Amino acid sequence: MSYALSLYLVDPALVRGIVGGGDEKQRRMMGGRFKRELAQDDEWFADRIAEGAPTAYEALRAVIDGGPFEKAHAFQYAYAYRRICAFHGKPLDNNSFSPFRYGWLSRVDEGLARLGVTAVEVSSFTYHDFPAALPRPDDVPGHGVWSAADCARALTQWESTTPEQRSALDGEVLEAVESIAEWLRRAAAKPGAGVMGFFA
Numbered sequence: 001m002s003y004a005l006s007l008y009l010v011d012p013a014l015v016r017g018i019v020g021g022g023d024e025k026q027r028r029m030m031g032g033r034f035k036r037e038l039a040q041d042d043e044w045f046a047d048r049i050a051e052g053a054p055t056a057y058e059a060l061r062a063v064i065d066g067g068p069f070e071k072a073h074a075f076q077y078a079y080a081y082r083r084i085c086a087f088h089g090k091p092l093d094n095n096s097f098s099p100f101r102y103g104w105l106s107r108v109d110e111g112l113a114r115l116g117v118t119a120v121e122v123s124s125f126t127y128h129d130f131p132a133a134l135p136r137p138d139d140v141p142g143h144g145v146w147s148a149a150d151c152a153r154a155l156t157q158w159e160s161t162t163p164e165q166r167s168a169l170d171g172e173v174l175e176a177v178e179s180i181a182e183w184l185r186r187a188a189a190k191p192g193a194g195v196m197g198f199f200a
Contacts, residue, residue, distance in 0.1 A: 002099035005125055006082060007183065007200055010089025011192040012145050018084050019131045020066030028066045030087050031057055031080035041079065048073070056080065060091045066133055074135035079157060081130060082198045089196065092183050096176035097122070111173035112180070120146045122180070125197030142199035151187035151194055158184060 018026065031038065041056040042049060049055055052073070054062065059076035060083060062069055069077055080091075105123040114119070124144035128136040146154070158181045166174055187193045 002101060003098070003104075003199060004098035005094050005122070005197050006086075006099070007092040007094050007125075007143050007195060007197045008085045008089030009092055009183070009186050009190065009193050010085055010190045010196055010198055012147060012194050013192070015081075015088055015196065016131050018088075019063055019081070019133055022025070022065050024064075027061055030060060030083060033087065034083055036136065039081070045076070045200075048076075055085075056178075060084075063124050063134065069135050071135040073137070074137040075141065077134050078128075078130060078137050078141045078143065078198075081134060081143070085196050085198070090186075092186070093179050096172075096179050102155075107170075107173055107181075108176045111169050111177050113163055114169065115158070115177065117154050117177075119157060119158040120180070120184075120195075122176075122197075126199045140200040144197050146187075146195040146197075148187060148192055148194045155181070155184040155188055 038056040038060075045053060045056075052070075054070075054073060054076050056076065058081065059073070059080040063077050063080040063084065096108075107124065109121045109123050112118070124143040124146070127144045128142060129144050130136060158177075166177075169177065183195050187195060
């Protein structure tokens with residue numbers, strides 16, 4: 001089975017502040033921008049919607065309004081939260097993380113650790129670190145956050161590695177780690193920005 005990460009450069013506090021904010025203008029703007037994607041999601045989850053799950057737009061409305069939520073349909077609110085990240089953030093290169101097989105994230109984390117980069121882990125994007133108001137999905141999507149401070153520490157750790165240390169890594173792992181380093185550089189260049197990732 002294959003998995004993928006969706007990654008965004010964005011201020012985590014900004015995105016979390018949208019949940020429960022009740023901003024109707026933002027909801028309408030997101031509904032317009034993502035009209036096609038919302039319809040595609042509804043087609044993909046047609047069976048679940050027929051069983052009572054909210055449509056993608058209804059889930060987006062609930063997240064922005066702060067509820068009501070139904071735990072049985074937590075996945076829809078999680079995907080709506082990802083859409084808010086996409087609206088406010090910039091997508092990051094995920095070529096090394098889409099698609100990938102089980103165990104790949106652990107291999108990359110091991111590579112990071114061998115270099116002494118311990119402030120961040122890509123496996124954290126498989127967690128369910130959603131805002132407290134949102135119900136946690138039983139499965140996917142997963143979600144994790146690297147704060148601006150996490151990214152700054154990790155970038156400092158990366159910059160203290162040597163070419164010899166880097167070249168000792170497996171080629172595919174090194175390529176993934178180098179893409180992570182670029183995410184960290186982009187975060188450092190934008191005050192308050194971190195990396196928000198979603199696993200599915």
